[in-house]
Amino acid sequence: MPAAFPTITKIKFEGPASRNPLAFKHYDADEVVAGKTMREHLRFAVVYWHTFRGTGSDPFGAGTMQRPWDDGTASVANAQNRARVAFEFIEKLGAPYYCWHDRDVAPEGATLAESNRNLDAVAKVLKEEQKRTGIKLLWGTANLFSHPRFVHGASTSCNADVFAYAAAQVKKALEVTHELGGEGYTFWGGREGYQTLLNTDMKREQAHLARLLHLAVAHKKQIGFKGQFYIEPKPKEPTKHQYDSDAAACLNFLREYDLLPHFKLNIETNHATLAGHSMQHELEVAGAAGALGSIDANTGDELLGWDTDQFPTNIYLTTYTMLSVLKYGGFKTGGVNFDAKVRRESFEPVDLFYAHIGGMDAFARGLKIAAAIQKDGRLAKFVQQRYASWDTGIGKKIESGKATLKEIEAYILKQGEVAPNTSGRQEFLENLINDFL
Ligand code: XLS
Ligand code: NI
Ligand code: NI
Numbered sequence: 001m002p003a004a005f006p007t008i009t010k011i012k013f014e015g016p017a018s019r020n021p022l023a024f025k026h027y028d029a030d031e032v033v034a035g036k037t038m039r040e041h042l043r044f045a046v047v048y049w050h051t052f053r054g055t056g057s058d059p060f061g062a063g064t065m066q067r068p069w070d071d072g073t074a075s076v077a078n079a080q081n082r083a084r085v086a087f088e089f090i091e092k093l094g095a096p097y098y099c100w101h102d103r104d105v106a107p108e109g110a111t112l113a114e115s116n117r118n119l120d121a122v123a124k125v126l127k128e129e130q131k132r133t134g135i136k137l138l139w140g141t142a143n144l145f146s147h148p149r150f151v152h153g154a155s156t157s158c159n160a161d162v163f164a165y166a167a168a169q170v171k172k173a174l175e176v177t178h179e180l181g182g183e184g185y186t187f188w189g190g191r192e193g194y195q196t197l198l199n200t201d202m203k204r205e206q207a208h209l210a211r212l213l214h215l216a217v218a219h220k221k222q223i224g225f226k227g228q229f230y231i232e233p234k235p236k237e238p239t240k241h242q243y244d245s246d247a248a249a250c251l252n253f254l255r256e257y258d259l260l261p262h263f264k265l266n267i268e269t270n271h272a273t274l275a276g277h278s279m280q281h282e283l284e285v286a287g288a289a290g291a292l293g294s295i296d297a298n299t300g301d302e303l304l305g306w307d308t309d310q311f312p313t314n315i316y317l318t319t320y321t322m323l324s325v326l327k328y329g330g331f332k333t334g335g336v337n338f339d340a341k342v343r344r345e346s347f348e349p350v351d352l353f354y355a356h357i358g359g360m361d362a363f364a365r366g367l368k369i370a371a372a373i374q375k376d377g378r379l380a381k382f383v384q385q386r387y388a389s390w391d392t393g394i395g396k397k398i399e400s401g402k403a404t405l406k407e408i409e410a411y412i413l414k415q416g417e418v419a420p421n422t423s424g425r426q427e428f429l430e431n432l433i434n435d436f437l
Contacts, residue, residue, distance in 0.1 A: 004069040004085040005349060010092050011357060022353060027364035029094060034326065034371040042363055043335025045097035045138040049104040050309065050341035051352055052086050057344075064347040074107040076118050080125045087129035093356050097138035099186075099337050102173045103146060112165065116172050123176050130180060138184060138335050139230065139266075139294070140177030142169045145190025145238065153191045155212035156205035156243070163208060170216055178225040183333045184294065185225070186266050187213065188232035193239035206243055210257035217262045228333040230266035230293045233282070235275040237307050246275040247285040254291075264293025268339055269317065270300040270307050279317060283324035294334025295321065297359060311340040311355040315437060318366025319373075326370050336363055369436045378432060382425070 014023035029039040055063030069085045071078050083105060090098055102115075106122040109115040130136060144154035144166045152158050154166035177185050192209055194200040216229070231254065235245040244250050247265055254260040265286040272282040286292040299312045312318060325331065338359050342351045373379055389395045394411050397403040403411075412418075 001081065001084055004088055005092060005353075008092055008350070008353060011094055011353065022350075022357070024357060024361055024364070026361040026368070027357075033368055034374065036330070038364055038367060039096060041330060041367055042360075043097060043138070043331050044095040044360055044363070045099050045335050045337040046086075046090050046093065046095050046356065047337060047339050048086060048098060048100035050339065051089070051356075052082055053104045054341045056342075056347055061344075064344050065342075066347050066349065068349070076107065076121050079106050079118070079122045083122055083125045083129060087133055087135060089352065090135050091133045093353065093360075095135070095356070095360075097136050097183075097335055097337070099138050099140070099339075101141050101143040102169065102176065103143040108147065112168055112172075115169075119172065119176055123180060127180055137177065137180045137182040138337055139186045139227070140173055140180070140182045141186040141188065142166075142173035143190070144169060150191055153193070153205070153239075155209045156189075156192045157208075158199075163212070167212055167215055170212065171219055174216060174219060174225060175223060177227065178223055182225075182227050184228040184230055185216075185220075186230045186232055186294075187216075188234065188266075189242050189244045191239055192244065193236075193242035195240050206253065207257075209243060210253070210259065213257070213259050213263075217259070228293055229263045230334070231263050232266040232268060232271070232296065233275070234268065234271040234307075237274065246272070246277060247282045247291075251285070251289050251291060260289075260291070264291045264334070266294040266296060266334065266337075267292070268296035268298065269312065269321070270298050270309055271296070273300045274305075274307060278320070280320040280324055283321065283328075287324055287328035292325070292328045292334075294331065295325070295336055296339035297321075297336045297363065298338065298340035309339060309341050311338065311342070311359045313358050313362045315362060315365050315369070318362045319369045319433070319437070320366075322363070322366040322370035323373060326367075326374055372436050373433065376436070379429065382429065386422070386424075 008022060012023055013028040014020055014025065016025045018025055027038060029037060031038050033041060054065060056065040057063040070082060086098070102119055105126065106118040109118050144150055149162055149165060150157070152162065155163050157163055174185055189209065194202070231244055231250045233244045233246045233250045234242050236242060243253065247267060250265055251260070254263050267279065267282045267286055269279045272279045283292060297312050298309045299314060299317060301308050301310065338356060340355065340359065342355045390399050394403065394408070398408065
């Protein structure tokens, strides 16, 4: 097979002074930062769906992407060829992981059996390519939203046969993920939500969603799959309200249905902002619950209110993201997965390289800056001191649950009034962060 990117060789680290747009300026995979190499910290993954299946179409116009290797047919041979191209790209880029949906990698057939055969035929090539290159599968997932059968949702559909179809599809996607040595499996509730409450039994739909997840947990055990399960929060799009609306809603749902021990969260930047939160907020909610699993790295546009899935280049964003990731002990099974797409106007194959290189460099800088802030220690110390009143005396007693309301009342009656509070020092802290940028 001729190379799909014949003029591009392996992307190298050339350092910040380099002016080569096809080189890393900051991501040096082997450089050790805070005790681990950047490769180990960041665990970059390329997504199959945007990078190899994205056409560049939008509601107003057709696809624009120039992908000369793709013959445009839905044949298995084309899908297998595309898989080889994908690995040429990921290998040249130097990302250690990739992620897919079942229907990105292989074409949907006329029946589920045919779709499964197609998936097996492409998975065979993926396995060969993984072996040849050493690139690994960060997570797999099932596309339970594109086909018209999922018009009312998948596990939350009003039609039990659609639930059954979705469950069967998840079973197969899990098995293929397992076969390819995947380190995780993600559930993003594609259309698990509603357009109008007038036709919706919300309680029943959410119970069905939980049922699917329980079935997946049981099947995981049965086939011996040891990967991590993730839920990916998103508040809207395609439905008006998605049940997995944000990290807090997901955690509550998982707790309500006794699923929390089996899941962590996969936090996506643009989904956080759609939910009216910052990425940092979502990471802190997940981290505080011990459920920070992985991230879908991208960014929205300040002026556009939808999931634009742009590549992240904002150093503040990557710094705050990595500060939270480091704070909660770094990625274990998860990683920085670029769930991002090049703009419709960036239609040449080389743009795929520019986009990923920029995202990787932005995260490398975020990691280094976050590690420096952590090492400096002033920020963490400030937060610790801000709560010092809880470490002794009445604070300690209240926190440990040993004080009664009566004792607390007696304490404050004796005090008469509370001593003046100390400043929150927001501007001081914002300046402190800037010292490291
Ligand atoms: C869509 C989601 C999707 C998931 C995988 O908005 O981000 O791409 O990551 O199903
Ligand atoms: Ni995503
Ligand atoms: Ni998304």
